[in-house]
Amino acid sequence: MNETWIQDPDIAGQLEAAATAQERFQIMYTVLRDRISMLVYPPGMQLSEEVLAGEFGVSRSPLRKALQILEADGLVLSQQGVGTLVTDVDLDELAQVYQLRMELNELTGRLSPSRADDNLKALFGTMRLRAESLRAAPDRQAFARLNIDFFHSFQLLTDNQPLRDISEKLFYRTCRIWLTLIPDRDLSTEVVIFSDEILAIADAVAVGDMGAAAHIRRAHLSMGLKRLTEMRKAECPQAG
Amino acid sequence: MNETWIQDPDIAGQLEAAATAQERFQIMYTVLRDRISMLVYPPGMQLSEEVLAGEFGVSRSPLRKALQILEADGLVLSQQGVGTLVTDVDLDELAQVYQLRMELNELTGRLSPSRADDNLKALFGTMRLRAESLRAAPDRQAFARLNIDFFHSFQLLTDNQPLRDISEKLFYRTCRIWLTLIPDRDLSTEVVIFSDEILAIADAVAVGDMGAAAHIRRAHLSMGLKRLTEMRKAECPQAG
DNA sequence: TTGTGATTATTTGTATACAAATATTTTTCG
DNA sequence: CGAAAAATATTTGTATACAAATAATCACAA
Numbered sequence: 001m002n003e004t005w006i007q008d009p010d011i012a013g014q015l016e017a018a019a020t021a022q023e024r025f026q027i028m029y030t031v032l033r034d035r036i037s038m039l040v041y042p043p044g045m046q047l048s049e050e051v052l053a054g055e056f057g058v059s060r061s062p063l064r065k066a067l068q069i070l071e072a073d074g075l076v077l078s079q080q081g082v083g084t085l086v087t088d089v090d091l092d093e094l095a096q097v098y099q100l101r102m103e104l105n106e107l108t109g110r111l112s113p114s115r116a117d118d119n120l121k122a123l124f125g126t127m128r129l130r131a132e133s134l135r136a137a138p139d140r141q142a143f144a145r146l147n148i149d150f151f152h153s154f155q156l157l158t159d160n161q162p163l164r165d166i167s168e169k170l171f172y173r174t175c176r177i178w179l180t181l182i183p184d185r186d187l188s189t190e191v192v193i194f195s196d197e198i199l200a201i202a203d204a205v206a207v208g209d210m211g212a213a214a215h216i217r218r219a220h221l222s223m224g225l226k227r228l229t230e231m232r233k234a235e236c237p238q239a240g
Numbered sequence: 241m242n243e244t245w246i247q248d249p250d251i252a253g254q255l256e257a258a259a260t261a262q263e264r265f266q267i268m269y270t271v272l273r274d275r276i277s278m279l280v281y282p283p284g285m286q287l288s289e290e291v292l293a294g295e296f297g298v299s300r301s302p303l304r305k306a307l308q309i310l311e312a313d314g315l316v317l318s319q320q321g322v323g324t325l326v327t328d329v330d331l332d333e334l335a336q337v338y339q340l341r342m343e344l345n346e347l348t349g350r351l352s353p354s355r356a357d358d359n360l361k362a363l364f365g366t367m368r369l370r371a372e373s374l375r376a377a378p379d380r381q382a383f384a385r386l387n388i389d390f391f392h393s394f395q396l397l398t399d400n401q402p403l404r405d406i407s408e409k410l411f412y413r414t415c416r417i418w419l420t421l422i423p424d425r426d427l428s429t430e431v432v433i434f435s436d437e438i439l440a441i442a443d444a445v446a447v448g449d450m451g452a453a454a455h456i457r458r459a460h461l462s463m464g465l466k467r468l469t470e471m472r473k474a475e476c477p478q479a480g
Numbered sequence: 481t482t483g484t485g486a487t488t489a490t491t492t493g494t495a496t497a498c499a500a501a502t503a504t505t506t507t508t509c510g
Numbered sequence: 511c512g513a514a515a516a517a518t519a520t521t522t523g524t525a526t527a528c529a530a531a532t533a534a535t536c537a538c539a540a
Contacts, residue, residue: 020531021320021493049522059495064522068305069312080261080522081502096352096400103347111339160336162413166406173402260501261523289492299525304492320492321532481540488535495528505518510511 012057021062028056028066033172036075036086038144039179043088047076074173089177091232097174098225102218104167105154109214112159116208123153124202131195131202138191144179150198151175154217157210181231190227193220252297261302268296268306273412276315276326278384279419283328287316314413329417331472337414338465342458344407345394349454352399356448363393364442371435378431384419390438391415394457397450421471430467433460 011031018024032052035041053063067084070076078084114120127150134142151171155164182190197220204213251271258264272292275281293303307324310316318324354360367390374382391411395404422430437460444453 024493046521048520060522061494061496065308065493068308072309072312078522079502080500081520083502083521093402097402099351100347100400100402100406103343103351107340107343111343112336160340162333162337162340162410166340166410170402170406264523286491288490300492301524301526305523318492319532320530321490323491323532483540484538486535486537488533490533491531493528493530495526497524497526499522499524501520501522503518503520505516507514507516509514 011055015056015058024058024062025065028058028063029069032066032070033073033075034148036070037148037172037176038141039176041086043086043176043180045086046083047086049084073169089174089180091229094174094177094228095225097170098221101167101170102221104163104170105214105218105221107160107163107214108154108158108167108217109211111163113210114157114159116205116210120156121206123156124205127153127198128202131198134191135195138188140179140182140184140187143187143191143194144176146198147175147178147194154201154213157205157213177228181228181235183231186231193223251295255296255298264298264302265305268298268303269309272306272310273313273315274388276310277388277412277416278381279416281326283326283416283420285326286323287326289324313409329414329420331469334414334417334468335465337410338461341407341410342461344403344410345454345458345461347400347403347454348394348398348407348457349451351403353450354397354399356445356450360396361446363396364445367393367438368442371438374431375435378428380419380422380424380427383427383431383434384416386438387415387418387434394441394453397445397453417468421468421475423471426471433463 011027014027015024018027032041032047041047047067049060049063049067053060056063067076067078071078071084075087076084077087127146130146130149134146151168155167158164178190197216200216201213204210204216251267254267255264258267272281272287281287287307289300289303289307293300296303307316307318311318311324315327316324317327367386370386370389374386391408395407398404418430437456440456441453444450444456
């Protein structure tokens with residue numbers, strides 16, 4: 001687990017600097033969720049409370065709160081005497097989540113769409129640059145990172161807070177499936193598809209058409225699910 | 241807090257009988273959520289960890305897990321040195337949640353609708369009877385209880401589990417608003433409206449038309465939000 | 481009387497020791 | 511040697527003491 005210290009040099013320092021318990025919780029929760037999503041902790045991996053508490057410079061008590069919320073999110077599963085294991089994403093769950101996300105994304109364009117102010121347009125401009133950069137040099141980690149960051153940008157297209165909260169839970173529940181399933185030989189193909197999606201949505205946001213952005217996103221989610229299903233079949237043909 | 245012991249004579253016994261930690265958590269979480277929803281713990285009330293742990297016959301540690309999940313659900317708010325307070329439902333949040341629930345209920349009829357088997361029809365038959373019974377003798381507690389139970393019955397109309405999970409979180413986030421806002425003089429009116437909704441939806445389920453059931457539900461949610469908004473205005477006219 | 485500062489009490493947050501459950505290893509017996 | 515059983519180790523769950531933050535109280539002076 002030493003690599004993670006190198007990637008994130010000083011979580012313990014951040015935690016010490018945090019003023020309130022809520023801030024400390026937020027840091028630990030976010031860091032752990034990010035590591036799970038980026039496959040630093042791949043599905044099936046055991047997360048030791050003692051080791052994590054040691055790395056974060058806290059006792060097991062506050063760390064356990066973060067793990068318990070992650071368990072409620074469906075990202076880990078704790079069992080007495082066994083351990084806390086990162087969950088796997090099965091195909092049925094994936095399909096149901098994606099079906100729901102498709103519908104929710106349509107709502108993003110319809111329910112309380114946010115105004116396309118300059119900040120928002122600038123943000124999507126940055127996304128566009130990152131997409132082009134990734135396209136020029138495909139990379140698994142950068143792909144996953146952009147996937148997460150673009151999701152959060154997209155979230156800003158609605159002002160309906162419950163919708164944002166729910167969309168976020170659903171997104172993190174399955175987003176690591178891409179890193180899990182994409183074979184190296186298909187990476188550049190997927191990067192091209194994804195960057196095209198970002199460019200198209202950035203165009204829609206640039207002209208202030210949130211509904212169009214949402215429909216583009218929905219279409220890509222639909223096609224993405226289809227491709228993921230194919231990848232899964234290719235990986236273990238017996239699973240039907 | 242002695243009244244609650246009388247209502248639920250032996251939570252401690254149930255907890256002792258539970259085999260696993262997960263079962264114990266589920267019991268505590270469900271009991272607390274139900275008490276908040278039924279206004280046994282009204283908004284603003286302080287929940288003492290020590291008192292609750294004493295009532296449940298456990299230490300603060302496992303109790304805190306239940307409270308922490310309830311905090312993630314938005315039903316309570318814990319603050320060091322202050323206490324754990326039951327949250328209030330404000331009007332903006334209510335409107336956003338209801339908007340979202342309206343759309344989700346439409347999905348209930350469209351996404352993986354469940355088959356109308358005999359068990360389901362029997363369940364909605366029971367709901368019909370309870371609605372008629374409530375109509376004959378309007379009562380606040382019975383109204384709130386039927387509201388909760390009917391919600392759970394309605395959940396069975398879809399097989400999409402993530403949709404169920406999300407709908408449940410949203411429902412419990414605001415359902416106590418009815419008990420909070422309905423003045424006694426309007427109770428019988430609301431009971432009639434609600435029982436009409438149940439009868440109509442039960443009819444739709446009886447003929448196996450889940451889509452129709454969902455649309456009826458959606459329409460009633462929309463009208464319900466409108467009435468709640470009026471009640472709120474009537475209660476504190478200055479709030480605009 | 482009133483306001484202000486100090487003190488005390490109350491409550492959640494954290495650390496830690498121990499219990500309970502499971503997994504692993506070792507032993508024992510056929 | 512193999513299998514079953516016992517012992518050991520590991521890990522999360524629980525209880526509890528203490529720390530930190532806030533609220534409430536009290537004393538005292540203007």
